[in-house]
Amino acid sequence: MSELVIPKPVKHKFFTPGMVIVTLLALNGLYFLAKRFLFGMGAVTNLNNFYPWGLWIGVDVAAGVALAAGGFVTAAMGHIFHLPNMKPVIRPALLTAMLGYTFVGIGVMVDIGRWYYIWHPMIYWNGTSPLFEVGICVMTYLTVLYIEFFPIVTERFRGKVNLPNILSIFNKPIEFLFKLFDNTLGKAMFIFIIAGVVLSTLHQSSLGTLMVIAGYKMHPLWLTPIMPLLFFISAICVGIPMVLFESLIASRSFGVKPEMEVLKNIAAYVPLLLGIYLGFKLGDMAIRKSFVYLFEFNKYSIAWLIEIIFGVIIPLVMLNFKKVLNSPLWLFIAATLVVAGVLINRINTFIIAYHPLYAKVAYVPSFGEISVTVGFICLMVILYRIIVMIFPVISLPVKNEEKY
Amino acid sequence: MSDNARRDFLKQVGITTAATVGLSSITAKADEYKSGEVQGVLVDIGVCVGCRNCERACQVAHNLPAGDPEEYHNRDVYKEFRRPSTHSLTVVNEFENPKNKLIPYDVKYQCMHCNHPACVSACIVGAFTKNRNGAVTWDTNKCIGCRYCMVACPFQIPTFEYDKAIQPKIMKCDFCFERTKEGLLPACVANCPVEALTYGNRDELLVLAKKRIARYPDKYIQKVFGEDEVGGTSWLYIAPVDFEKLMFPTLGDKPAPGVTEAIQHGIFSYFIPPLALFGWLGGVMWLSKRKKELTESETKKEEDK
Amino acid sequence: MKRKIIFTSLLIFSLVFIIVYAKVDNNKAREQKKTQASETVTQIGNKTIVPEVPNDKKYGHAMMPVDCKTCHDCEVPTKNNPCLKACPRKEFITIYHLPEEGPTVVSLDEVKGDYGAVAFSHKVHAQMSQMSGGCETCHHYNTTGPVLKCKTCHSTTRQRADISVPDLEAAFHRQCLNCHRQWSHSTDCQSCHVLKGQNIKQVEAEKLKKFKTYSHPPLTEPKKVIFKTNHQGGDYVTFFHTEHTDNFGIACKTCHSNDNCINCHDVTLKAIDQNTPVRKTHKSFQEHHDPCSKCHVQQIENNCSFCHQDQPAEAFNHLKVTGFNLAPFHTNLMCNQCHKQPGNFKNMDKNCTSCHNNFVKGKFDHKRVGIELNETHSDLDCSDCHKNNRFDKSPDCSDCHDGYAYPKQIPGKKAKR
Known part of the structure; x- marks a missing residue:
């Protein structure tokens, strides 16, 4: 198997009709982003003193971190537990994680009032704050991700450094540096891989701790002291579906046949993880007796039901069928449902469940906020496309290489 | 949130607090004030x-x-x-x-x-x-x-x-x-x-x-x-x-901040849990790698034969 | 299972603890009671003061709803050294001054703030206070002798050692604003204060001139009040006011506790009709009925006609209803002086001696009924003339004197009652 597919830079036309739309949406987001930096948060967002956190924290940051969990899940499965057939998906997952976390960082910067102080947590520490923990872990993990990605850069350029004209004098030193890094990093890489998993474990769970302090302002359907555990398990759950989701999209977009053999194998882990997650979620509900709120049939109970039925139960059932595992379309649908389920969970936790005492009207994200969030996703797609066209990320069958 | 729910939550709080770290860190602060x-x-x-x-x-x-x-x-x-x-x-x-x-x-x-x-x-x-x-x-x-x-x-x-x-x-x-x-x-x-x-x-x-x-x-x-x-x-x-x-x-x-601090303290008590996780993952990595290498070499040997 | 055992043992332990503790506490309390019992009566000058003792006699007057420092100067007052202040205790109140006896206008300029002083018409306010609380409304328990200055107890600065008593500024504002904000619906400063820098003496002189001659209209007590209600069948409710105050002995405050200026004055009504100062408010059913129904619980239970009648009711006539004429000797008595058991008006016989145990020979001064008995008759036993000791009936003279009858003939001479 592994001899058949190896990571290669993808050769494809950059602009397709879809990409044009993506680019336009990204530009629209950038417009509102500029507005936010020039005139303040109030000019773009619907946030107020009752709803201090909205779409940007809920989706850009919280969901962003969760959906980038593919990086540490595949790293753990492939590099630490040495499960078979993981190789082809580790690199795309790593790239998604790297891009995802980069945009989480940018998202945080956009959302905090004093973006130029984003480095403050490095010097002003507050150990009791889960947000501090999230901040520090995300910063460190982002660095680790860049280090993990570095070998891909060296692989692409090692022995090919060829800067033009005057810059050519740097060719040799850069080549030497690449070699040095490759040799030392290669040996120490296991430290970073484990560190990445540990850091992810910490901050994925601490993201769940964030809303615990809001206490009675959180709806009891979501508020539980085991929120960190639920967040962590759901992050693991979404890791593989995220890899499936993007592999299937990328292969379709680049016109490559999806590696169903690989995807099928890793997809088989998902129902087990979802089952564990559902067990914890329902068990906690039973212990806290919060299920009474399910029968109120208000926006909270409906939001919870959508999250659990579409995001957990349906994909859990679907992925038990061979037909689903073998069909790219059905696999894509199941993966999308899991991804959407976690996304909805984060939105529910950070936006829907949060109901401050004195707010007169509930928070609804503004057009500007949605534009920025959509813009960021589009920028991520663009960057992903550029990177996979330059660096050997996506594994392609050797056969295909001959075709180009 | 209704009274019941809050009481339940507080009960839950009590359980977690006791389960994770005990009340020591919080009560110590109460005396201070x-x-x-x-x-x-x-x-x-x-x-x-x-x-x-x-x-x-x-x-x-x-x-x-x-x-x-x-x-x-x-x-x-x-x-x-x-x-x-x-x-x-x-x-x-x-x-x-x-x-x-x-x-x-x-x-x-x-x-x-x-x-x-x-x-x-x-x-x-x-x-x-x-x-x-x-x-x-x-x-x-x-x-x-x-x-x-x-x-x-x-x-x-x-x-x-x-x-x-x-x-x-x-x-x-x-x-x-x-x-x-x-x-x-x-x-x-x-x-x-x-x-x-x-x-x-x-x-x-x-x-x-x-x-x-x-x-x-x-x-x-x-x-x-x-x-x-x-x-x-x-x-x-x-x-x-x-x-x-x-x-x-x-x-x-x-x-x-009681529950949150209890959770934080539980995760971070003197960095022991994160370091333990690091060590455990390192061990697993080493073992699984050895196992994989062994099976690979065995299959190779078999192929050689 | 384990939890159950722990729980039960804890329960037993705590029960034992409570019982032991209660015993110890009880002993202590008994000792305390002994020492405190003698302290409850205090001698000051030639006045004996028996303080209000609350239900909880265990702690004597220490549990009275008053701060210790109100009366005592020192931290630990003892029997021998009570260190009592000259002011201000409820028991001191023996004389109520007339509103006109106090100053006409008082200037308050002790507090320094954003505004100038206040000159207020003390006389008129005192007159208004008679409707409910009287002098005590402002002067608390202190109304006799020299009236103490407010700042004796109320500090002139807000930063002070004893925060349990409001400072002077707060004390003034609480007193004034409590009524003023009700009738003016505002807390604006200038309705009382002059502006800073303005001379208060000038305002004071103006007010003095005005209020020297002006008095608040006297508050007269109605004999009865007839309410025309919209109750179907039984439009009229008649309330006999003097009966309630004089015969039932009900204090004004019992009903008029919440009465203050706004019951008659309300600035918002001025615009409507300046000539009718009486406020017409919409009261709820309960507000209308509470004043009566709170006492007349049994009589009016499902019985509207106790109050609601087709025409204004006649006053209660003791003679007509019971056959016992209150005139002339019993008119000024309160009901409960004869009807000793509250609520029980039956079972009273007309026999005078059931109340008057001094209606016996030698003890009773017969002059009081208007007839001074002559020597012969004063030696007789009461029942010789008043058969069966029925003093309400005419005496029977016929036993001794043929053809004699009271009041044609009298057993002595007429006397002044």
Whole structure:
């Protein structure tokens, strides 16, 4: 198997009709982003003193971190537990994680009032704050991700450094540096891989701790002291579906046949993880007796039901069928449902469940906020496309290489 | 949230706290604040006449636009329920008194200055400080504007200057920290014509509050708001009606950051759990790698044969 | 299972603890009671003061709803050294001054603030206070002798050692605003204060001139009040006011406890009709009925006609209803002086001796009924003339004197009652 597919830079036309739309949406987001930096948060967002956190924290940051969990899940499965057939998906997952976390960082910067102080947590520490923990872990993990990605850069350029004209004098030193890094990093890489998993474990769970302090302002359907555990398990759950989701999209977009053999194998882990997650979620509900709120049939109970039925139960059932595992379309649908389920969970936790005492009207994200969030996703797609066209990320069958 | 749910949650809190780290870290802090240095204010809603002098005094003391004194006598503002904001750190609201419509209940709101403040615990950079005299103050030099304090605050007090692109501030009552340092009374207390606000040692104020309730049992309900709420607050209230009717949140007596701190402490107790995880993962990695290599070499050998 | 055992043992332990503790506490309390019993009566000058003892006699007057410092100067007052202040105790009140005896206008300029002093018409306010609380409304327990200055107890500065008593500014504002904000619906400063820098003496002189001659209209007590209601069948409710005050002995405050200026004055009504100062308010059903129904619980239970009648009711006539004429000797008595059991008006016989145990020979001064008995008759036993001791019936002279009958003939001479 592994001899058949190896990571290669993808050769494809950059602009397709879809990409044009993506680019336009990204530009629209950038417009509102500029507005936010020039005139303040109030000019773009619907946030107020009752709803201090909205779409940007809920989706850009919280969901962003969760959906980038593919990086540490595949790293753990492939590099630490040495499960078979993981190789082809580790690199795309790593790239998604790297891009995802980069945009989480940018998202945080956009959302905090004093973006130029984003480095403050490095010097002003507050150990009791889960947000501090999230901040520090995300910063460190982002660095680790860049280090993990570095070998891909060296692989692409090692022995090919060829800067033009005057810059050519740097060719040799850069080549030497690449070699040095490759040799030392290669040996120490296991430290970073484990560190990445540990850091992810910490901050994925601490993201769940964030809303615990809001206490009675959180709806009891979501508020539980085991929120960190639920967040962590759901992050693991979404890791593989995220890899499936993007592999299937990328292969379709680049016109490559999806590696169903690989995807099928890793997809088989998902129902087990979802089952564990559902067990914890329902068990906690039973212990806290919060299920009474399910029968109120208000926006909270409906939001919870959508999250659990579409995001957990349906994909859990679907992925038990061979037909689903073998069909790219059905696999894509199941993966999308899991991804959407976690996304909805984060939105529910950070936006829907949060109901401050004195707010007169509930928070609804503004057009500007949605534009920025959509813009960021589009920028991520663009960057992903550029990177996979330059660096050997996506594994392609050797056969295909001959075709180009 | 209903009472039941809250009770359940608190029960849950108790279990987690006990299960993870025990109550040691929280109770230790509680003693620290009972040192007797903590000052407070007793707000007597049975006395307040809603003149809004405190509002104006606060504006002046914090260099916020104060306007004409006569504007504050306009009682039309009471038609709408108001909350502290970036341009007024304290506000008075009025509620109808069903017993006598001519003597409504007027209630001043501001930061309660909790004994165990959620904002202090939550702030990512530790920009909030619980001072020895009880005041919870905010440091503009540290704040990054993440607004987690606003999420955490059980009284929904910190406000944020959304309209500023550069150096937006978190605005909240600072218990006139600069004034009390110089031996002055907080501006609102100094300017209350009926002394509905009494400044003093928190312990003494509690005694005073209970005496006042005992003396006028028909006038006040048997409760000092802030005595136990979220582990106690520097500001205390006594009132003729239930505090829910005056738009106060119903809170338990556990400190607001209790569960979160217990979880954090559980995850981070001297970095042992993260390091243990690191070690375990390292072990697993080494073992599984060896196993894989062994099987691979075996299969190779078999192939060679 | 384990939890159950722990729980039960804890329960038993705590029960034992409570019982032991209660015993110890009880002993202590008994000792305390002994020492305190003698302290409950205090001698000051030639006046004996028996303080109000609350239900909880265990702590004597220490549990009275008053701060100790109101009366005592020192931290630990003892029997021998009570360190009593000259002021201000409820028991001191023996004389109520007339409103006109006090000053006409009083200037309050002790408090320094954003506004100038206040000159207020003390006389008129005192007159108004008679409607409910009287002098005590402002002067608390202190109304006799020299009236103490407010600042004797109320500090002139807000930063002070004893925060249990409001400072002077607060004390003034609480007193004034309590009524003023009710009738003016405002807390504006200038309705009382002059502006800063303005001379208060000038305002004081003006007010003095005005209020020297002006008095609040006297508060007269109505004999009865007839309410015309919209009750179907039984429009009229008649309330006999003097009966309630004089015969039932009900204090004004019992009904008029919440009465203050706004019951008659309300600035918002001025615009409507300046000539009718009486406020017409919409009262709820309960507000209308509470004043009566709180006492007349049994009589009016499902019985509207106890009060609601087709025409104004006649006053209760003791003679007509019971056959016992209250005139002339019993008119000024309160009901419960004869009807000793509350609520029980039956089972009273007309026999005078059932109340008057001094209606026996030698003890009774017969002059009081208007007839001074002559020597012969004063030696007789009461029942010789008043058969069966029925003093309400005419005496029977016929036993001794044929053809004699009271009041044609009298057993002595007429005397002044």
